[in-house]
Amino acid sequence: MSIDSNYFSLLSKLPPYVFSVVNELKYTARRNGNDVIDFGMGNPDQPTPKHIVEKLMESSVLSKNHRYSVSAGLPKLRLAISDWYKSNYDVSIDPETETIVTIGSKEGLSHLMLATLSPGEVVLVPDPCYPIHSFSVLIARGDVRSYDSFTEEKMIDSIIKGLNVDPKPKALILSFPSNPTTQTVDLDFFNKVVDIAKKYRIIVIHDFAYADICFDGFKAPSFLQAKDAKDVGVESFSMSKSYNMAGWRVGFMSGNKEIISALRRVKSYLDYGIFQPIQISAITALNQTKDCVHQISDTYKIRRNRLIDSFSNSGWIIEKPKATMFVWAEIPDKFKNLGSLEFSKMLIKECNVAVSPGIGFGKNGDNHVRFALIENEQRILQASRSIKKLFL
């Protein structure tokens, strides 16, 4: 018997990330001594706030915290999540039945798909999307049906169209503010989605990773604020972005108790909960003032302004996002025929600037590239000077 990758049928559905092509070029450029300014991955560059790190240090020396924890998350953390929903969104969440702690959003979303889908069941997924939204479905042996996620109107039409095709979808994935498109929606949109979900009897999964990274007075609504949202769906939140805790791997999912219970059951077989000191630090993060969250969001806002302004001076006019740690930039007309992958390669080779090609998020992303705002203002200016030569 010979074992190669064809032996594992799932692997053919999981091609190497498009992003790895750009990453390879980036590493090569760096090995050749070039200073690549890296806007590629949405990996926060700033430290976790001090009081959260201090709580981790304090709690990690206690041996009682070294044992297996609770798969669904510490009761006190679930209580803090419930309080967080009440104080931020005026939404009531029962800490016992309506929320579960996850090992980051990615883990929660992926296991939710395993818990709720049968092989061949269809899920409506935005195109473009954050890759795990589609790959979690494929990993669970489900089928992805894409909907157009550019404008609100198109989205509703495209979702309804997708719902009227056989086999009928079981679930709908949403994520606003959106990575990669930075698109935001208002509560009215979520109310419409709940009505649609009730009518077509589908479940809704909302990824709310950028809940707090909003600018210019905009506050992103929670899906759970929509009327009867808990009848049809759940919402996932990540501590990675709001608290710069990406490496800690902690998030939570809340909402419909049947869906939460399904995830809880699967996770009770798979894990023993996150290292307890991390959960204790997450309680500190959620219970304390939101000053640190505002500071983190302000840093992205300053970088966003710097990027939009300096790039526009260099000749690349880009729309200003209202939220997220990204800028979703339409490829300038004179380079559009290249497509996003070739354009991204060109940015590295000619300008030493690394971005994510839009095609990596879905075929509808191919006219764009995504900048993650993880370089400081000075480096952003350096990048804008470097791209100027493309427009001369």
Ligand SMILES: Cc1ncc(COP(=O)(O)O)c(C=O)c1O
């Ligand atoms: C939309 C979205 N969801 C989830 C995640 C991952 O979150 P976590 O670190 O909690 O797994 C990201 C990270 O970039 C994201 O952009």
